[in-house]
Amino acid sequence: RDWSKRPSVHQYAEGNRNISREPSKATYQTIGFVIIAALTYVALLFVFELHYFLPFDSGFAVVILWGSSMLGGQIAKFVGLPQLLGMLVAGIILKNCGDPVRGLEASWGAGVRAFGLMNILMRGGLEMDLDAVKRLGFAVIRLTVLPGVTEAFVSSLFGMLFFDMPFFLALSLGFILAAVSPAVVVGGMFDLQSRGYGVDQGVPSLVVAAASFDDVVAISGFSMCIGLAIGTGDIVMEALHGPINIIGGTIFGLLGALVLSATKVWDNHVKRSLALLLLGLVFTFSSKLAHFAGAGALASLVMAAGASRFWANGVGGFMCKGQLPCAAHEVEEDLCKVWSAVAEPLLFSIIGAALDFSKVSAATIPKAVCLIIIGVAFRVCAAYFATFGAGLRFKERLFIALAWMPKATVQAALGSVPLDMARNTLDESEDPEKYAKYMTMGTEILTTAVFSILVTAPVGLIVIQQLGPRWLEKEKEPNTVEGFDDFCDDCASEEGGGRCASDAAVQSPKSAASVPDAADVAAGGQALHSAATASHDRVPHAHVMHLEEAPGVPGAVKIVEA
Numbered sequence: 001r002d003w004s005k006r007p008s009v010h011q012y013a014e015g016n017r018n019i020s021r022e023p024s025k026a027t028y029q030t031i032g033f034v035i036i037a038a039l040t041y042v043a044l045l046f047v048f049e050l051h052y053f054l055p056f057d058s059g060f061a062v063v064i065l066w067g068s069s070m071l072g073g074q075i076a077k078f079v080g081l082p083q084l085l086g087m088l089v090a091g092i093i094l095k096n097c098g099d100p101v102r103g104l105e106a107s108w109g110a111g112v113r114a115f116g117l118m119n120i121l122m123r124g125g126l127e128m129d130l131d132a133v134k135r136l137g138f139a140v141i142r143l144t145v146l147p148g149v150t151e152a153f154v155s156s157l158f159g160m161l162f163f164d165m166p167f168f169l170a171l172s173l174g175f176i177l178a179a180v181s182p183a184v185v186v187g188g189m190f191d192l193q194s195r196g197y198g199v200d201q202g203v204p205s206l207v208v209a210a211a212s213f214d215d216v217v218a219i220s221g222f223s224m225c226i227g228l229a230i231g232t233g234d235i236v237m238e239a240l241h242g243p244i245n246i247i248g249g250t251i252f253g254l255l256g257a258l259v260l261s262a263t264k265v266w267d268n269h270v271k272r273s274l275a276l277l278l279l280g281l282v283f284t285f286s287s288k289l290a291h292f293a294g295a296g297a298l299a300s301l302v303m304a305a306g307a308s309r310f311w312a313n314g315v316g317g318f319m320c321k322g323q324l325p326c327a328a329h330e331v332e333e334d335l336c337k338v339w340s341a342v343a344e345p346l347l348f349s350i351i352g353a354a355l356d357f358s359k360v361s362a363a364t365i366p367k368a369v370c371l372i373i374i375g376v377a378f379r380v381c382a383a384y385f386a387t388f389g390a391g392l393r394f395k396e397r398l399f400i401a402l403a404w405m406p407k408a409t410v411q412a413a414l415g416s417v418p419l420d421m422a423r424n425t426l427d428e429s430e431d432p433e434k435y436a437k438y439m440t441m442g443t444e445i446l447t448t449a450v451f452s453i454l455v456t457a458p459v460g461l462i463v464i465q466q467l468g469p470r471w472l473e474k475e476k477e478p479n480t481v482e483g484f485d486d487f488c489d490d491c492a493s494e495e496g497g498g499r500c501a502s503d504a505a506v507q508s509p510k511s512a513a514s515v516p517d518a519a520d521v522a523a524g525g526q527a528l529h530s531a532a533t534a535s536h537d538r539v540p541h542a543h544v545m546h547l548e549e550a551p552g553v554p555g556a557v558k559i560v561e562a
Contacts, residue, residue: 091352253302406460
């Protein structure tokens with residue numbers, strides 16, 4: 001060994017000092033976020049002429065909640081917990097440590113909650129595999145209805161027992177708790193699907209579809225029950241609330257999907273994303289104004305699922321430019337950015353900031369946790385039996401049942417609604433005792449909703465991340481020509497037309513290792529050349545490629561420029 005070339009102790013120590021002095025990339029990103037947040041606040045302060053964004057105004061509260069939520073999410077991510085937990089805890093800390101967000105108006109919080117729920121439902125609709133849903137059939141319906149309704153009624157019974165609630169108010173609590181969290185479940189299933197786990201059996205598609213519709217059932221049930229508990233008490237109108245939500249949401253969702261199918265108008269993913277988002281806002285907030293919030297949620301889901309189907313199949317008549325199988329994925333990526341940057345941090349920090357421990361009795365928290373555990377236990381059993389007859393193995397059914405427990409999004413969106421309704425609907429001067437009782441029960445519902453997130457979200461995420469790769473079968477490697485994906489990336493246009501055309505034309509060319517002779521090489525080459533030529537006709541700058549037999553390697557092929 002040449003010991004003379006080894007660094008001295010002094011040089012080694014100096015190198016370590018230099019490394020430790022250099023901040024990490026995450027540090028620079030955090031500094032950038034902090035500076036941007038500060039500049040944004042100062043700009044808004046002067047743009048609105050010192051209105052809304054002064055300390056303890058609503059705008060000031062939103063900025064503080066967003067910044068604290070982003071920081072809390074990064075801390076939770078660093079220690080291996082779901083980011084939404086850090087965001088939720090950030091809101092709780094702000095509310096109970098000085099309360100700098102006390103100026104947040106209830107209408108602002110309600111708007112943020114509605115927007116966050118709309119965003120996650122549309123993401124689920126865009127990635128919903130409708131063919132797999134059709135194949136699984138009644139399993140989707142059973143998984144949508146049976147676990148949620150079971151948990152709702154079980155939770156309502158124990159809500160009456162623990163908190164002495166009237167039946168309809170307890171059932172409202174049950175439907176709040178009954179909704180599975182798309183933020184946790186859908187995101188986790190997307191990750192497993194991208195890695196090929198459970199795809200052949202349709203597990204991710206089953207869970208994503210059922211999770212999205214499960215939320216609609218829970219929201220519709222809650223809307224009907226809360227109206228009977230605190231609203232006008234018109235039994236006939238409240239009984240029709242659910243069917244109106246379903247029928248109206250489906251009709252408006254399909255109309256929105258037809259508008260989005262005009263891909264000659266929405267000719268790139270930015271236009272498609274903006275159109276979907278704006279239509280979702282119109283449906284969500286107009287239905288909320290008409291007191292049919294469930295219809296807006298369902299319309300957002302149906303519109304996204306329908307648009308994804310129309311884009312992939314080229315439905316839209318003379319206003320459609322053809323099949324675009326990649327369009328839904330591109331739009332979902334855009335909505336994911338909106339969710340991560342705006343909707344998620346505000347949604348979970350605002351629900352956390354609604355929990356004021358000074359107004360919560362010491363006995364409420366253990367009762368709430370006990371109620372949550374009992375409801376989840378019944379839910380898991382019901383989810384396991386709901387997948388009977390779906391052609392799944394024992395471990396796959398058990399995985400779905402355990403993955404069906406996380407709660408977050410709907411609980412954050414609806415948890416404070418009973419308290420807000422009691423505060424705005426009841427008159428304290430007319431019946432102080434009733435007003436105080438409903439305010440107490442509203443606080444108990446809010447506390448239970450918040451702790452349902454804290455208890456179930458991390459457990460559900462661990463189940464999905466750890467048990468998914470172990471209990472689900474991995475998808476077999478598809479038959480593809482080596483280098484074909486790179487070719488598709490090269491020939492993809494701004495609108496996605498090139499890649500879509502080539503993907504549609506060549507679905508299963510033979511792999512290099514399995515091509516037996518020159519005839520197969522020529523056939524595969526002709527197919528790929530036709531696909532590339534079609535892409536080149538639509539995208540003038542795309543490269544035209546074809547297959548040739550690789551020299552010196554019998555039976556192998558290579559991709560070359562024409």
